[in-house]
Amino acid sequence: MQKGKSHVSLKDLAREIGVSISTVSRALNNHPDISPEVTQKVQKLAAELNYTPNPLAMGLLKQATRMIGVIVPDLVTHFYSSIISGIEDVAEEKGYYILIASSNEKLQKEIKAVENLMKTRVEGLIVCLSQETKSYGHFDRLINNNIPLVFFDRVCRTDEVPSVVVNNEDAALKITKHFYKNGFRRIAYIAGPEYLNISQERTHGYLAGLKSCGLEFRPELLEKCNLSTREATKATARLLDLPEPPDAIFGINDTVVFAAMKEIKQRGLRIPEDVALVGFTDEFHSTVVDPALTSITHPTFEIGQEAARLFFRCVENPDSRPDQVVLNTKLIIRKSSVR
Amino acid sequence: MQKGKSHVSLKDLAREIGVSISTVSRALNNHPDISPEVTQKVQKLAAELNYTPNPLAMGLLKQATRMIGVIVPDLVTHFYSSIISGIEDVAEEKGYYILIASSNEKLQKEIKAVENLMKTRVEGLIVCLSQETKSYGHFDRLINNNIPLVFFDRVCRTDEVPSVVVNNEDAALKITKHFYKNGFRRIAYIAGPEYLNISQERTHGYLAGLKSCGLEFRPELLEKCNLSTREATKATARLLDLPEPPDAIFGINDTVVFAAMKEIKQRGLRIPEDVALVGFTDEFHSTVVDPALTSITHPTFEIGQEAARLFFRCVENPDSRPDQVVLNTKLIIRKSSVR
DNA sequence: TTGAAAGCGCTAACAG
DNA sequence: CTGTTAGCGCTTTCAA
Numbered sequence A, B: 001m002q003k004g005k006s007h008v009s010l011k012d013l014a015r016e017i018g019v020s021i022s023t024v025s026r027a028l029n030n031h032p033d034i035s036p037e038v039t040q041k042v043q044k045l046a047a048e049l050n051y052t053p054n055p056l057a058m059g060l061l062k063q064a065t066r067m068i069g070v071i072v073p074d075l076v077t078h079f080y081s082s083i084i085s086g087i088e089d090v091a092e093e094k095g096y097y098i099l100i101a102s103s104n105e106k107l108q109k110e111i112k113a114v115e116n117l118m119k120t121r122v123e124g125l126i127v128c129l130s131q132e133t134k135s136y137g138h139f140d141r142l143i144n145n146n147i148p149l150v151f152f153d154r155v156c157r158t159d160e161v162p163s164v165v166v167n168n169e170d171a172a173l174k175i176t177k178h179f180y181k182n183g184f185r186r187i188a189y190i191a192g193p194e195y196l197n198i199s200q201e202r203t204h205g206y207l208a209g210l211k212s213c214g215l216e217f218r219p220e221l222l223e224k225c226n227l228s229t230r231e232a233t234k235a236t237a238r239l240l241d242l243p244e245p246p247d248a249i250f251g252i253n254d255t256v257v258f259a260a261m262k263e264i265k266q267r268g269l270r271i272p273e274d275v276a277l278v279g280f281t282d283e284f285h286s287t288v289v290d291p292a293l294t295s296i297t298h299p300t301f302e303i304g305q306e307a308a309r310l311f312f313r314c315v316e317n318p319d320s321r322p323d324q325v326v327l328n329t330k331l332i333i334r335k336s337s338v339r
Numbered sequence C: 001t002t003g004a005a006a007g008c009g010c011t012a013a014c015a016g
Numbered sequence D: 001c002t003g004t005t006a007g008c009g010c011t012t013t014c015a016a
Helices: A010-017 A021-028 A036-048 A055-062 A078-093 A107-119 A137-144 A168-181 A197-212 A229-240 A254-266 A283-288 A300-316 B010-017 B021-028 B036-048 B055-062 B078-093 B107-119 B137-144 B168-181 B197-212 B229-241 B254-266 B283-288 B300-316
Strands: A067-072 A097-102 A124-127 A149-152 A163-166 A187-191 A222-224 A248-251 A276-281 A294-297 A324-327 A330-332 B067-072 B097-102 B124-127 B149-152 B163-166 B187-191 B222-224 B248-251 B276-281 B294-297 B324-327 B330-332
Touching: A010 A021, A010 A036, A021 A036, A055 B055, A067 A078, A067 A107, A078 A097, A078 A300, A097 A107, A097 B097, A107 A124, A107 A137, A124 A300, A137 A149, A149 A300, A163 A168, A163 A300, A168 A187, A168 A197, A168 A248, A168 A276, A168 A294, A168 A330, A187 A197, A187 A229, A222 A229, A229 A248, A229 A254, A248 A254, A254 A276, A254 B283, A276 A283, A283 A294, A283 B254, A283 B283, A300 A324, B010 B021, B010 B036, B021 B036, B067 B078, B067 B107, B078 B097, B078 B300, B097 B107, B107 B124, B107 B137, B124 B300, B137 B149, B149 B300, B163 B168, B163 B300, B168 B187, B168 B197, B168 B248, B168 B276, B168 B294, B168 B330, B187 B197, B187 B229, B222 B229, B229 B248, B229 B254, B248 B254, B254 B276, B276 B283, B283 B294, B300 B324
Parallel strands: A067 A097, A067 A124, A124 A149, A149 A163, A163 A324, A187 A222, A187 A248, A248 A276, A276 A294, B067 B097, B067 B124, B124 B149, B149 B163, B163 B324, B187 B222, B187 B248, B248 B276, B276 B294
Antiparallel strands: A294 A330, B294 B330
């Protein structure tokens, strides 16, 4: 780590005690061949001198770095941070470290991140696709070489790559029905880019929900935007400008819903009296806004844990077939959608 | 990385071309001794085969891993995530990676994190102390061995360790004066643990502010809590239960202020009519709540960048004296404090 | 102009 | 029971 020898090596221990390096190595690994006295002496000294094996050396030797690369669309939302915590949780148990990279929702940065992480010799990748990602060639190298790879939330190539998702269709269905039950009839949905699985699936759920409630689908009530605040605000504006504006809106994620909320308030409309609102968000944000937001909450920590578990399944059994774990969401009803 | 040789080595290139490994190495490093033809041939093949030097091997050899350990109190708030982005920003430029650990505001986890990161042979640490940290022995090893170490926001041993902070005293002063100017006279402050520099300094600013406004200090208006929602709620309750409750409150951070906001609303009090509220928070949260929150915003990204810059100063010049960078905050005035 | 050899820290096969 | 040796991928003397 530093010139001044701030780490002791086997060599140091060996010299100090007067045995060979391999004896020290074996002693530390409790090899049965080594005499109890030597073993004890070595272990004692190692403890005193705070010996820790050099992971670089081990990595070189074993061709395994015990590092996992994680790529997320951003680092600053609770959603991803909390998923990362979940990944870390199970990685730590296994003695693995994670190296985090953010794509900032850009395909180019995602590609770069894959490259860079591979350069560092991580043992594999756990990734959530960027919002721009609709070509998947940058994962070829991993897939072809059977390098552990897991997708979560925004996924692709699910027949080749293990993944963790939530039941998006069901979630959107639940929201739509909830609106209906509460007397809302002009239900709008602000979706994201169509090639994202989460967007597609939620749209399907929305359509299914309308159908099951006997409501007709109105194309003008299905808005689309990229996931930026700016675009989401515009999409909301378009909805509210409609000759017959919606009486209920739900949006694909945090960013979109909060943007919608601001736009609605800006126009002096009341939530839920004039327009009801429901989001896909997390606990914290939902309760801090006013009115408290009804929302689908993701089991974020579990998503991370499951992704990591799938990852280790790949590590331990590289030829296992690509599972998909589907987690359930919960609709938490608060004030923004009940009148 | 994987059995199947998913990375090419110098050896591979050497065998392929029919020269020695050292020749290949030199060719790739544009060593002048190597004939132009060989150099070109090697570089071409390396590019084709996507050769990247093995950082483990380099790390072993050079005793430098190009990794920085970063320890934050939590990963899920915008504040720290955004600082991490700043660190990453300058680390990337230098070709360094960062390894992130969260202390979860626990001293024990912080100590463990220091240990673990050191085990991985990071070249040094950038850390923000946990809320519980009031003993600093776990940094001795770094300091004594002159291993790069930088603190930010919550700092200690600033005469020995470079650090990045904001002008906390000034920020609290600004808030207090702002309240005064808007007609508030019973100004309360909810502080954090007293041994945290940020808490102390803000308290000083609060006191200085009262003084400069000609207000008397009322001990009952200076509350303290650990940084949990639970405790913050209680502290707010104590303030509001006072025979003469405050007409303005500010809190030490996000968590505290949002807890206060909820408690105030819960009691049917209006913000800012009954109680004004100001926080130390970030842009996003401040605008999403209702009413929009006046707050001191931290230059989080810059904090991260500066911390990383100090770090590299240590790496490049291990004997430089410990600088402290002080960044300024801004008071952004919104509805919650103006009547 | 190039190759051979040593060494960074470690393990494992092979000798004794 | 313990030591020697080779090798993981790389750079860097030292020889040629």
